[in-house]
Amino acid sequence: MTAAPTVPQQPAGTAEATGSSSARAWTVTALLVLFMMVNFADKSVLGLAADEIRADLHLSATQFGLANSAFFLLFSVAAVVVGLAADRLSPKALLLVMAVLWSVAQVPAAIGGGLAVLVVSRVCLGAAEGPAFPVAQQATLAWFPNHRRNLPGALITLGVTLGVIVSAPGLSWVIQHHGWRAALWVLAAVGLVWALAWAALGADGGHRTGPQDPTRREAQQTGPPSALPYRRILASRTWIGVTLAYFTSYWSVALMLVWLPSYLRNALGYSADEAGTVVIAPWTIGAVALLAQAGITGRLMRRGAGSRRARGWVGGWLLALGAACCLAVPLADGTPARTVLVALGFGLGGSYATIAATTVAELAPPSRSGGALGAMNAVVTAAGLAAPAVVGALVDAQGATGYRDAVFLSGLLLAVGATASFLLVDPARDLARLGR
Template sequence: MTAAPTLVPGQVDGDAGHGRRAWTVTALLVVFMMVNFADKSVLGLAADEIRADLHLNATQFGLANSAFFLLFSVSAIAVGMAADRVSPKLLILVMAVLWSVAQVPAAVGGGLAVLVGSRVFLGAAEGPAFPVAQQATLAWFPNDRRNLPGALITVGITLGVIVSAPTLSWVIQHHGWRTALWVLAVVGTVWAAAWAVFGTDSPHGRPTPAADEEVAVKIPYRRIFASRTWIGSTIAYFTSYWTVALMLVWLPSYLRNALDYSAGTSATLVVAPWAVGAVVLFGQVWLTGRLMRRGAGSKTARGRVGAWLLVVGAACLLAVPWVGNVLAQTVLISVGLGFSGAYATVAATTVAEIAPPGRSGGALGLMNAVVTVAGLLAPAVVGTLVDAEGDSGYQHAVLLSGGLVALGAVAAFTLIDPGRDAARLRR
């Protein structure tokens, strides 16, 4: 009898059914991330309406948005590590159900306390979403084919904002911000039902060969977290996520109050940075894949390419306050935030490369936990700046963001070398 071929973890075999399942899971998880970021963006889209309804100043509104990230990081670590042992399908299903439940209290009514409580609960449920979705997707593909599916999961973030910004803005303007929360609760419930039926764990996501198990056990998490690549990727991604938080919470208000766009125009323009980010992301995927096919190491293909994304983003953001023309400022903020926010896939695929089988969930989870502290800080910091300085506080927030992204670029250039650190970890 001929022995069946053994697949390495994450390898996609030649079976057409296996390939279809891999891409079905990927497509579902793209929608999963769309729902995830629609949930995150809804308060930013309704910022002025919520502040008027609940009588909040900018600092209070910023703190309410920061509350979303209060347990975000803790749950990202716990569930990220659990994903190395528990079915990712089950974890993702539970998360999606909890997201829908979390929308209900604020949708029913209540003031600031209810809003804050519901956002804390939602943040705890959403914290592990990106690393677990990345792990569940990447487990279906070998390392040299992970760039595209990893990018698609990240593009789900962009698509979530592109679809939700005009849709939810219309609902908010015509039916109120609480109705928008009900819409998100229903959408999350429908997605959870679809995932329960069609979602599948990769048969190679948690390796069973003894040799792979031994490698995973011999490498403690602390060695991964101490590697220069993990540290550099986390710092760079932290600065990138700061700009993502800025887009989610304060960009609609920035466009309406600092640049004097109407509510309708702002709802359209808020999509621009996300659209730029999507184009940049696919460009990065194409360039990274091309470099790797030509034999370039991942230090160049992932580390250097990702660093240059941050360089471009930082340069544009730092230039915004020095340009007097509103159109030019709009273009610079869109390009700057788009390039800066497109780093997530680089970070995820880089860390997945150095993490051995059985450790990727924890490695991605802790990175995401550290990174999303930026989401805890950015809304509150910007709210304080706006209350203290008025509209000029928005410009100072953009300058601060540009400086942080520049630091992230330096970290990416100087620290990231996945090939070197992967080899060291396996010695």
């Protein structure tokens, strides 16, 4: 799993986030925040329309869960392939192609058809969206040196939460008044509008490396570390630990996307309109957690703390707190208490993405960051393949109790992820072992 060593070339139109180009760096970052917002609005729409789709297509909970799992069938493969390509090709071009493809992928199910059309449409959409997060992170971080990456990295992840926060009430209204297929048309149009804006204003950055200064970066681009095999990066304790922790976090994200609206309606008794509003609570908590994490991590690193404390431990505490809230849900009495615990558990537990991306970007040498991020994303998003199907089976077998057990299972997984983050994530140690 290695690639021939190359000397990365700075593409035409590339600039670093210094001096007059700083405004361009933040313009690109803002566009990529919008990119992730559209991406997660696409992912959330079936969850918001779960009951309507099940009634329209006569689906059991298991069938609906499998239809959502189909989204991730090629998701991981595409993340790896495009992640590797991002080390050699222009991230700007890759992001533009992805946005156009996922807009087109919405059309078949929007036109009509049954379960088969829905599944095929979601498979194609997943293949187009699979590489979105790692490539968006790489494209953003390429505009900033390592010590300035926490905020832009957090903002890209914030786009994930904002995508649901901003879109959920509007999409719920469209679904209730115009049908779930109309919501797909809306998302296709929004994706194409973003693609036009990106074609006009997007650009590639110049910091295509990890934590090195320009002198050390130049040396690494011509020396042995640029030929470091991927297998050595993927075998490091930091990559394994951060990937395992992110996997458990993404499990919570998948459940928020697919099953949380149904849980609110069918287990906690909220109406469709109420669920469309309440569903944004964990995403809002996640947004606050992301910004707080970025601030804490940045402050620790400015004070000289290593990434083990600033990233591994901070991320571990987020997962541990999320786990505690999820595990407490079966013990809580009343809808308000359970709603608060679920919102806190999923919101905090689902906030590990920035920690994961910035840690891997620090660990990977030049010409390997896209592949390392793509491989991590491929493993992590397998949680999206498994979680909807597992919960669907639980709901069919146990009814409302199945939702409660799904939350408890999420808590157990988050506890495992927290342990991995605390014990395994130490980039300084692994950078030394990798000879960097």
